Amino acid sequence: MSILEEQIKQLAKLILDSKNIVALTGAGMSTESGIADFRSPGTGLWEKVDPYEYASIDSYIAHPTKNLEFMLETGKAIFSARPNKGHKALTKLQKLSKLKGVLTQNIDRLHHKAKTKNIVEFHGNVMEAKCLHCGEVFLITNMINQVLQGRSPSCIICNGMLKPNAIFFGEPLESETLRAADEMIVDCDLLIVLGSSLVVYPVAFYPQKALSLGAKLAIINIQETDMDSLAEVVIHEKIGEMFPKNVTIIEKKGYNYLKQ
Ligand SMILES: NC(=O)c1ccc[n+]([C@@H]2O[C@H](COP(=O)([O-])OP(=O)(O)OC[C@H]3O[C@@H](n4cnc5c(N)ncnc54)[C@H](O)[C@@H]3O)[C@@H](O)[C@H]2O)c1
Numbered sequence: 516m517s518i519l520e521e522q523i524k525q526l527a528k529l530i531l532d533s534k535n536i537v538a539l540t541g542a543g544m545s546t547e548s549g550i551a552d553f554r555s556p557g558t559g560l561w562e563k564v565d566p567y568e569y570a571s572i573d574s575y576i577a578h579p580t581k582n583l584e585f586m587l588e589t590g591k592a593i594f595s596a597r598p599n600k601g602h603k604a605l606t607k608l609q610k611l612s613k614l615k616g617v618l619t620q621n622i623d624r625l626h627h628k629a630k631t632k633n634i635v636e637f638h639g640n641v642m643e644a645k646c647l648h649c650g651e652v653f654l655i656t657n658m659i660n661q662v663l664q665g666r667s668p669s670c671i672i673c674n675g676m677l678k679p680n681a682i683f684f685g686e687p688l689e690s691e692t693l694r695a696a697d698e699m700i701v702d703c704d705l706l707i708v709l710g711s712s713l714v715v716y717p718v719a720f721y722p723q724k725a726l727s728l729g730a731k732l733a734i735i736n737i738q739e740t741d742m743d744s745l746a747e748v749v750i751h752e753k754i755g756e757m758f759p760k761n762v763t764i765i766e767k768k769g770y771n772y773l774k775q
């Protein structure tokens with residue numbers, strides 16, 4: 516048996532032995548849907564632009580037009596993206612009553628589009644716009660239409676400045692979101708990290724939090740992460756090529772497969 520087959524079996528066994536699985540997903544979850552991540556060598560977005568110039572709250576407030584032009588350009592891939600095999604495999608795992616929910620760093624809403632339930636979006640999403648003054652949330656199309664007409668996007672209620680409802684550099688995560696994430700992992704027995712470099716905090720604390728609460732850790736990520744040594748299983752392959760295999764084992768073969 517190859518090392519990879521052995522790893523797939525190990526992860527299948529972990530999933531079969533667990534009842535309350537939580538997935539922690541990052542930008543690597545969506546690269547197979549055509550959305551670039553931030554840190555993959557050669558293709559990561561931050562190799563091309565400076566994040567603090569284009570995606571920080573200070574630069575947005577100082578130069579909204581420049582930032583919005585960049586966001587509209589990069590956002591095109593997100594608006595038209597469809598869930599990939601990895602997203603669909605998570606939904607299937609949930610239908611098999613194994614997956615409790617998803618903690619995601621992604622802002623692309625692809626878990627929602629794949630009809631997975633119980634999703635915590637650490638960094639918000641770009642399908643909505645939020646007023647920086649009164650906090651009202653609108654559909655992003657409302658904001659895009661204003662930008663396309665050459666206006667600076669403003670709230671129809673209070674005239675405050677609108678921004679995409681995603682967390683920018685320099686903005687804190689919402690306490691409600693962190694509370695929901697903490698609740699999700701309290702009785703989690705297996706945390707599966709899918710496509711995250713685990714360098715963005717506070718999200719990168721969650722594997723350790725889950726471990727300290729008694730959960731086991733599994734990771735599927737092309738590149739190594741600092742948490743690899745803490746995981747029971749680490750698979751350095753593409754999620755869409757590996758994870759559906761695991762879910763098929765759970766669905767069709769169960770423990771019998773492990774005896775082969
Ligand atoms: N799709 C999105 O919504 C999107 C896209 C880019 C960035 N972001 C934001 O960027 C931040 C970056 O942190 P991060 O850890 O999520 O991303 P990251 O870019 O830091 O890391 C992504 C990791 O995924 C791996 N990867 C890429 N494609 C993969 C695949 N097909 N299968 C397995 N692994 C794969 C890479 O090796 C890399 O280690 C997040 O906070 C997120 O909000 C989101």
Ligand SMILES: [Zn+2]
Pocket residue numbers: 646647648649650651670671672673674675
């Ligand atoms: Zn407002």
